[in-house]
Amino acid sequence: MARILLGVTGGIAAYKACELVRLLVKAGHDVIPLVTPGAERFVRAETFTALARRPAGEDVYLHLTRADLLAVAPLTANTLARLAHGLADSVLTEAALAHRGPVVLAPAMNPRMWASPATQANAATLRARGAVLVGPAEGDTAEGEQGVGRMAEPAAIAEAIEAALRDRAPGALRGRTVLVTAGGTREPIDAVRYVGNRSSGRMGVALAAEARRRGATVTLVAANLAVPAPAGVTVVAAPTAADLARETLARAAATDIVLMAAAVADYRPVGARTDKRPKDVASWVVELEPTQDVLATIGEQRTDAQVIVGFAADHGDPGLERARAKRERKRCDLIVFNDVARADIGFDTPDNEVTVVGAAGDVAIPKGPKERVAAAILDEAERLLRERS
Numbered sequence: 001m002a003r004i005l006l007g008v009t010g011g012i013a014a015y016k017a018c019e020l021v022r023l024l025v026k027a028g029h030d031v032i033p034l035v036t037p038g039a040e041r042f043v044r045a046e047t048f049t050a051l052a053r054r055p056a057g058e059d060v061y062l063h064l065t066r067a068d069l070l071a072v073a074p075l076t077a078n079t080l081a082r083l084a085h086g087l088a089d090s091v092l093t094e095a096a097l098a099h100r101g102p103v104v105l106a107p108a109m110n111p112r113m114w115a116s117p118a119t120q121a122n123a124a125t126l127r128a129r130g131a132v133l134v135g136p137a138e139g140d141t142a143e144g145e146q147g148v149g150r151m152a153e154p155a156a157i158a159e160a161i162e163a164a165l166r167d168r169a170p171g172a173l174r175g176r177t178v179l180v181t182a183g184g185t186r187e188p189i190d191a192v193r194y195v196g197n198r199s200s201g202r203m204g205v206a207l208a209a210e211a212r213r214r215g216a217t218v219t220l221v222a223a224n225l226a227v228p229a230p231a232g233v234t235v236v237a238a239p240t241a242a243d244l245a246r247e248t249l250a251r252a253a254a255t256d257i258v259l260m261a262a263a264v265a266d267y268r269p270v271g272a273r274t275d276k277r278p279k280d281v282a283s284w285v286v287e288l289e290p291t292q293d294v295l296a297t298i299g300e301q302r303t304d305a306q307v308i309v310g311f312a313a314d315h316g317d318p319g320l321e322r323a324r325a326k327r328e329r330k331r332c333d334l335i336v337f338n339d340v341a342r343a344d345i346g347f348d349t350p351d352n353e354v355t356v357v358g359a360a361g362d363v364a365i366p367k368g369p370k371e372r373v374a375a376a377i378l379d380e381a382e383r384l385l386r387e388r389s
């Protein structure tokens with residue numbers, strides 16, 4: 001998750017910036033729209049605030065110097081010139097001057113304005129300073145002219161933003177492979193009923209997104225996610241414990257960091273019916289049998305160069321003790337302990353608070369959004385990986 005300042009300036013393409021906000025929010029980013037008065041002639045600032053799920057009337061100045069990336073889409077010839085020359089006459093241009101970090105710009109203008117020597121010189125100045133320019137693309141303009149000047153599509157701008165965020169943390173996990181399991185498995189009783197659990201997959205999805213952001217090649221083995229998978233990761237569907245075992249074990253040996261965040265069923269119904277059991281008045285006794293212990297199998301097959309991270313959902317201090325024993329028994333490097341006795345964290349909530357149990361002791365990660373907790377867990381895993389290579 002990144003904090004993104006999104007400038008919107010006064011071109012017809014301002015309406016397309018709505019879709020860009022939606023894509024960035026969906027990818028888990030914190031978007032702060034900075035809308036120029038010129039852009040407000042096309043789309044009201046409130047539209048962007050609502051799409052970014054930000055409180056109305058928020059003081060954006062608080063965020064200006066704390067952003068991971070600045071994007072401007074659409075970028076008018078006017079604001080492009082102002083950025084090139086360092087003017088500071090709007091919230092957006094002030095923010096641009098104060099910003100330290102990647103800049104992604106999506107110019108949009110009449111083809112003759114884009115081709116003008118002044119605009120081309122300004123664009124060259126910004127490129128030379130490290131700004132990434134996406135587009136403009138060729139096609140029909142709003143005035144019915146043909147040529148290069150159309151704003152790039154929102155999906156292409158979102159992709160350029162993701163790429164710029166990945167490049168921001170060079171070396172962190174670039175060239176590394178990360179496997180994450182997420183969600184909760186469902187074990188069929190018959191053709192329509194199952195035994196499941198309350199895991200939403202949020203924690204695993206946050207881990208996959210963070211590993212991707214750090215440049216890793218990420219595979220997400222997904223068991224019935226209640227939240228969308230992040231962009232840029234390979235998603236492998238694994239609805240049952242058997243599917244998850246098969247898909248994870250097929251990939252784990254070739255992976256640098258394995259994060260087993262999924263809630264995998266410990267038991268599954270014996271002899272699930274392939275049809276639907278009709279409703280009647282008789283009681284129905286379902287016998288459960290143990291499933292394969294995927295984490296223990298990974299522990300048996302692991303190499304010393306790998307970092308294996310297990311998760312333990314348990315109750316209170318005795319649960320923490322059991323997590324410590326589990327780490328040694330299953331040959332994991334780290335166990336992330338979640339106290340499920342608390343209703344405000346853990347299963348199906350946006351926040352978490354965990355203890356990362358390692359050979360060198362425990363690291364308490366304070367309560368916060370799962371995205372922040374994911375970053376802290378990956379910091380620990382990354383540190384171990386560095387020590388081994």
Ligand SMILES: Cc1cc2nc3c(=O)[nH]c(=O)nc-3n(C[C@H](O)[C@H](O)[C@H](O)COP(=O)(O)O)c2cc1C
Nearest residue numbers: 009010011012036038039076077078079108109110
């Ligand atoms: C209908 C209309 C469409 C416009 N479209 C664009 C455009 O696509 N690109 C551009 O550079 N300027 C465009 N302009 C001109 C800008 O709105 C104008 O230069 C304004 O000062 C930009 O202010 P800002 O960059 O602070 O948003 C358009 C103006 C009007 C009236």
